Amino acid sequence: xxEELSVGELLEKLLQISVPLSPFEMPLxxxxxxxxxxxIYAGERLVLRSGMRIRSTQIGLAASIGLxxxxxxxxxxxxxxxxxxxxxxxxxxxxxxDDEFETNSWMLxxxxxEAGANGFRVNNIPDNHQRLKEVIEDQMVRADLIxxxxxxxxxxxxxxxxxxxxxxxITSARPKMSESGLxxxxxxxxxxxxxxxLPGDPVVAGIAAEIFVRPMIRKMLGASNIFRNQLKAKLxxxxxxxxxERSFVRAVLSSESGVIVTALExxxxxxxxxxxxxxxxxxxxxxGIRAGEIVDVMVLxxxxx
Numbered sequence: 001x002x003e004e005l006s007v008g009e010l011l012e013k014l015l016q017i018s019v020p021l022s023p024f025e026m027p028l029x030x031x032x033x034x035x036x037x038x039x040i041y042a043g044e045r046l047v048l049r050s051g052m053r054i055r056s057t058q059i060g061l062a063a064s065i066g067l068x069x070x071x072x073x074x075x076x077x078x079x080x081x082x083x084x085x086x087x088x089x090x091x092x093x094x095x096x097x098d099d100e101f102e103t104n105s106w107m108l109x110x111x112x113x114e115a116g117a118n119g120f121r122v123n124n125i126p127d128n129h130q131r132l133k134e135v136i137e138d139q140m141v142r143a144d145l146i147x148x149x150x151x152x153x154x155x156x157x158x159x160x161x162x163x164x165x166x167x168x169x170i171t172s173a174r175p176k177m178s179e180s181g182l183x184x185x186x187x188x189x190x191x192x193x194x195x196x197x198l199p200g201d202p203v204v205a206g207i208a209a210e211i212f213v214r215p216m217i218r219k220m221l222g223a224s225n226i227f228r229n230q231l232k233a234k235l236x237x238x239x240x241x242x243x244x245e246r247s248f249v250r251a252v253l254s255s256e257s258g259v260i261v262t263a264l265e266x267x268x269x270x271x272x273x274x275x276x277x278x279x280x281x282x283x284x285x286x287x288g289i290r291a292g293e294i295v296d297v298m299v300l301x302x303x304x305x
Contacts, residue, residue: 051224247282
């Protein structure tokens with residue numbers, strides 16, 4: 001049985017299973033890049049705030065007030081697995097026209113690292129029920145979160161779903177989002193490890209990682225900025241949309257006279273993800289947006305605006 005959820009409803013359920021990790025004291029150099037777990041005072045003066053990323057200046061400030069340890073939240077350990085009969089590792093040869101190069105685990109592992117996690121890519125590609133179950137069980141001992149995707153054209157979603165339901169409490173959901181598909185999420189294993197599955201299409205998986213997986217990691221980090229920054233921008237050219245679904249249109253930003261946002265061509269291609277500075281957020285009740293209108297834009301890290 002599957003649920004149909006709005007993007008906000010699915011995100012809320014995912015954040016409910018994403019619990020911040022327990023803090024611990026780290027030596028100054030090891031704490032670099034981690035998230036501060038509690039406020040730091042010099043006497044009565046607050047000098048470092050809980051939830052901030054510990055960078056070189058914070059290390060220097062801590063040292064200047066005599067601290068050699070800082071209370072930190074650890075980076076979540078995120079294991080990324082791709083499963084499917086048709087997946088071939090890059091560098092090897094495709095055997096037939098149904099095969100495709102395994103893309104998602106490479107993209108997703110680096111995406112979770114960009115979000116602040118320690119990402120671990122599973123090197124072997126499980127292609128049947130028993131192999132996939134063994135891989136997941138092996139990885140649960142080192143995972144705070146498991147992300148799984150399938151192949152683009154095969155029946156790997158059913159394979160992944162059946163294995164996960166043997167391992168824990170799993171819900172299947174279809175978000176009301178264009179270019180999307182079914183997702184699984186829940187808690188598995190004796191330690192109740194959060195797991196989420198993403199659709200096999202690399203573009204759809206990349207968008208889902210941005211909208212769903214990144215906020216999960218940011219919450220587990222205890223970060224103050226769980227969500228990407230947003231701004232208002234003028235739309236340069238019109239875009240169409242499907243009423244009842246939220247869209248995240250890949251776009252580039254410019255600052256010719258105010259902030260201008262332009263939707264990229266070939267939205268179904270990975271090049272649109274690679275080139276995007278931002279995502280135009282098209283609400284569920286919209287059938288399209290005219291050129292010149294002001295739109296909400298989610299700013300990606302590679303933006304220069």
